[in-house]
Amino acid sequence: MSTTDDKAIEPRKTSVSSPENSPSICRGDLEDATAIPDDFITNKWQRKANELIGLAGAEARGIERVDEIFRTGRLALKDYFSLTIVWFSVNLTSNILTIGVLGPVTFGLGSLDSMLCCFFGTILGSAATCYMATYGPMSGNRSLVGARFSMGWWPTKLCVILAVVVMLGYGLVDAVTTGLIFSAVSGGSLSTIVGIVIFGIMVWVISSFGIKYVKHYEEYAYVPQVCALFILVGVAAPYMDVHAKSALTGKTLIGARISYLFTCASGPLGWAPFIADSLVYHPPSTSRVGVFFSTFIGFVASKTFVEFIGIGLGSGLATNPTWAAGFNATGVGGLLVAAYDPLGSLGHLCAVILGLGIAANMVPGNYSAAFCAQLIATKAEKIPRIVWNTLATIIYTVIAIAGRNKLLPIFSNFLPLIGYWTIIWIVITLQEEWLFRRRRNPTKPYDWAAWDNRNLLPMGIAAFTTFLIGWAAAILCMSQAYYIGPIAALVPADMGLPVAAAWSAIVYPPLRYMELKKFGR
Structure with a gap:
């Protein structure tokens, strides 16, 4: 397996894990917070992006998680x-x-x-x-x-x-x-x-x-x-x-x-x-x-x-x-x-x-x-x-x-399609948190530091299956100028969004339960 793939699987530890072992880091220092962490820098372009912070106050950080020690104080x-x-x-x-x-x-x-x-x-x-x-x-x-x-x-x-x-x-x-x-x-x-x-x-x-x-x-x-x-x-x-x-x-x-x-x-x-x-x-x-x-x-x-x-x-x-x-x-x-x-x-x-x-x-x-x-x-x-x-x-x-x-026409046809997939994802997220993670571990439902370790993340089988079923339900109930689903034709109305949400809410819990029982994550 390539080095790139190994990095995607193995958890990468930030070079600074606590304020004590890095006195130069100040809690709430936005300049430090917006820099790309040293352990993620692999090329000169990332280093130059960090240099822009000092020159223009620009933000260099990408998808790397912002550790608690870099956050601002209480709001x-x-x-x-x-x-x-x-x-x-x-x-x-x-x-x-x-x-x-x-x-x-x-x-x-x-x-x-x-x-x-x-x-x-x-x-x-x-x-x-x-x-x-x-x-x-x-x-x-x-x-x-x-x-x-x-x-x-x-x-x-x-x-x-x-x-x-x-x-x-x-x-x-x-x-x-x-x-x-x-x-x-x-x-x-x-x-x-x-x-x-x-x-x-x-x-x-x-x-x-x-x-x-x-x-x-x-x-x-x-x-x-x-x-x-x-x-x-x-x-x-x-x-x-x-x-x-x-x-x-x-x-x-x-x-x-x-x-x-x-x-x-x-x-x-x-x-x-x-x-x-x-x-x-x-x-x-x-x-x-x-x-x-x-x-x-x-x-x-x-x-x-x-x-x-x-x-x-x-x-x-x-x-x-x-x-x-x-x-x-x-x-x-x-x-x-x-x-x-x-x-x-x-x-x-x-x-x-x-x-x-x-x-x-x-x-x-x-x-x-x-x-x-x-x-x-x-x-x-x-x-x-x-x-x-x-x-x-x-x-x-x-x-x-x-x-x-x-x-x-682009706008009127485009807007409903946004809602179809986002509502499915939101329903899955809510159920994952409240039906599964908080029931198993109320005090620490998530290990947010595992964001780049696929071995600690869900398999995604339940979510992906739910996503497909939700989309299929939305297509059957959508009513647009370019396509009217068979169920939508009976109303007639675009029912894709609520139906996608309802089917996702029904399908995800049993599938996720089976996934957890089989894989434990």
């Missing part, structure tokens, strides 16, 4: 508030308007129906995702590194590949929305491609240098967005039809409500594979309840605010020819510019602010893209995080340029 109330602000900022961006517009435009729902489905769908998806955030401080492992403790070594790679698809999909949507806004503001004289490239550069600069830059940016990015959105509400409110009724009736209406509710749930679910990545530097003493509610409030407050505005804009398309023309020309970008048009130059400035602000939605995803890449193969761990961040930016920028004219 104060202001730190939990900061978590709320960060995730409020991430989701307070104009691309999220598209989710709101889908209610009246794609699903044919009235304003009240759309808002109720949006609100409860957002709560459902946010609750599941924000629970996954609590594993960051508890484990010191990135989100999908932690997936190894429920999915096993090899099945986790499937989750990683799907997470990469999620990241690239959101990169496409975010970049194209920015490009369309820029094009609409310029009256078509500025190519959409220019806006896409500007977006990619902004995201790369902020995310590539690491967590310190990401957090500082997100803590303030929401301010201009809030101002621009309130101006949008003020100027567009008279044309929003808040009394618009659903165009559907009977079983078709019920199906549209169900489909839209779970589409809205899929939005926050898309963050589940990444949300813990920025929390690994917090100590294990961090309150799980505090992390959950801090992130949950940020998600729900921002997403419902923006999506409700999107619902209002979508409801006005039927009665406002100017809005309809802008939307038909360049999607949400054209709709925004048309709504701001009475304000002249100020309106154009607000549209540009919202266009640039979309970067806040992509920065955490691009930051996490590197960890996904490093998890695909053992050799990929040796390539510094900043290289993977750069490559990810290039890939989704090129995809966005190629697919810039098909944004709304």
Whole structure:
């Protein structure tokens, strides 16, 4: 067996195991925490990545677990508030308007129906995702590194590949929305491609240098967005039809409500594979309840605010020819510019602010893209995080340029697919913790230091089988423009997400019990 494979199997011990045997290490020293540990450095590029810490305060650490001695001190109330602000900022961006517009435009729902489905769908998806955030401080492992403790070594790679698809999909949507806004503001004289490239550069600069830059940016990015959105509400409110009724009736209406509710749930679910990545530097003493509610409030407050505005804009398309023309020309970008048009130059400035602000939605995803890449193969761990961040930016920028004219269909079809796989993984993770690990060892359910030792991780047979069954159930119950499952045709509604969750909850416990009985891990 090769040396590389041996390293993947044998546990690697950090060169510093306690503060006593390394007095140079200070608890909470972010510079030491964000460096690649000496035992993981195998090439000059990793050494150069560590040198960037001293030059620019950049983060070099990749998927290596953050040991407790490197974590910050106990969190104060202001730190939990900061978590709320960060995730409020991430989701307070104009691309999220598209989710709101889908209610009246794609699903044919009235304003009240759309808002109720949006609100409860957002709560459902946010609750599941924000629970996954609590594993960051508890484990010191990135989100999908932690997936190894429920999915096993090899099945986790499937989750990683799907997470990469999620990241690239959101990169496409975010970049194209920015490009369309820029094009609409310029009256078509500025190519959409220019806006896409500007977006990619902004995201790369902020995310590539690491967590310190990401957090500082997100803590303030929401301010201009809030101002621009309130101006949008003020100027567009008279044309929003808040009394618009659903165009559907009977079983078709019920199906549209169900489909839209779970589409809205899929939005926050898309963050589940990444949300813990920025929390690994917090100590294990961090309150799980505090992390959950801090992130949950940020998600729900921002997403419902923006999506409700999107619902209002979508409801006005039927009665406002100017809005309809802008939307038909360049999607949400054209709709925004048309709504701001009475304000002249100020309106154009607000549209540009919202266009640039979309970067806040992509920065955490691009930051996490590197960890996904490093998890695909053992050799990929040796390539510094900043290289993977750069490559990810290039890939989704090129995809966005190629697919810039098909944004709304891509977005409406893409969102539910995110929810299918993430909800299966979340259900497996919850059951693994509460039905198996905490029942066997309540005080120490996980040995988080075993993150890179496949002999101490689950076999993954139960999780992989559950994953396949959950996906099969979702396919039978999915309802998309390109495919309608036989069960979904009976409703008609997209029931893929709840059915996938239900089947996963039923199938995993007996399979995991048999796996433990057979293999003991």
